[in-house]
Amino acid sequence: MKSDRFKGYFFAAIATVTFSSIYIFSKAALNEVHLAQFGVYWFFVAFVLSATWLLKTGGHRAIPKLAKRQWRILALLGVLEILTTASFFLSIQIIPDPAVTSFIGNLFPVILTVMGIVFLHERFTWVESFGAILALIGAFIISYQGGTTLSDLFIPGAGIVLINSFFAATASMVVKVNVKKMSPELLITNRALWLFIFSVVMLLVYKQSLVIPVKALINIAIGATLGPFFAVMFIYYSFRYIEVSKSSVVQSLKGVCVLIASFLYFHTLPLPHQLAGGILSVVGVFIISVSKARLSKRGRIKN
Known part of the structure; x- marks a missing residue:
């Protein structure tokens, strides 16, 4: 139905905008506080919201029924999320313009696509190949700063974004293959809990105080509410009405949203190149997403 498709695209668009807010509000907060301080407050908010939603939807009833293998998967995902999220916010802190971080982060769907081909034997068209090449060239242009040695060839933080993209793609593969019987609410809560515990440990290791500026606390509260909770929730809601591939087409425009928001909030723009x-x-990334959406549609028609 047209109304269902509209709802799906609407939720995907809202998810894209809210997810883009992570770049803006986290950057604003990290300009004032240590990464460990940021993590404690950010993931405390995310965990409270996620756990509350888990209880409200009744998803907590499935926890005692989880098999040992599922517990191991949740633990593996927790470790991967720590590596992914720590590298993500570290890159946000290092790279001055959030839009640049977001653009380089477009390596994620390229890496995820390659992993799908290698490990899941997924189809890969020449159109997707063309899109992947464009995304790789774009990431290289963004990162390049004209140095003569490998250490100063790319802008500081570019390598961390690459590491983040790799771990994020790995986590997505684990989710795609192993956790079909786990609810989104449980996965979100598991992620927030692991990251909160890790942040508390880092706070103690670096001997940081819990006292932070009020402005930073406000930015954290807004960002943690819009990003880790509402963005993920809206993405899953979009899946109820449209295919994952079609939702990904809308989400591929995230970089544009971050660019606009970064200009409005920080009054900064990336360099021309x-x-x-x-x-x-x-x-x-848009080409890759559209190609996947068409392949998905053809597969349904054949079936």
């Missing part, structure tokens, strides 16, 4: 590379990477 970074902007060109960023647009190229967005186009590449």
Whole structure:
């Protein structure tokens, strides 16, 4: 039905906007506080919201019924989320413009696609190949700063974004293969709990105080509510009405949203060559997403 498709695309668009807010509000907060301080408050808010939603939806009743293998998967996902999220926010802290971080992060769907081919033997068309090449070229242009040695060839933080993309793709593969019987609410809560515990440990290791500026606390509260909770929830709601591949088409425009929000909030724009590379990477990811959506549609027709 057209109304269902509209709802699906609407939820996907809201998810894209709210997820983009993570880049903005986390950057604003990290400009004032240590990464460990940031993590404690950010993931405390995320855990409270996620756990509350888990209880409200009744998803907690499935916890005692989890098999040992599922507990191991949740633990594996927890470790991967720590590596993914720590590298993500570290890159946000290092790279001055959140839009640049977002554009380089377009390597994630490229890596995820390659992993799907290698490990799941998924189909890969020449159109997707073209999109992947564009995204890779765009990421290279954004990261390149003209140095003569490998250490200063790319901007600081670019390597961390690459590491983040790899771990994020790995976590997505684990979810895709192993956790079909686990609810989204449980996965979100598991993620928030692991990250909160890790942040508390890092707070103690670095001997940081829980006292932070009020402005930073406000930015954390807004970002943690919109990003880790509402963005993920809206993404899953979009899946109820449209296919994952179609939702991904909308989400591929995240970089544009971050660019606009970054300009409005921080009054900054990437350098001309970074902007060109960023647009190229967005186009590449958009092509990959559209191609996957068409393949998904053809598969349904054949079935």
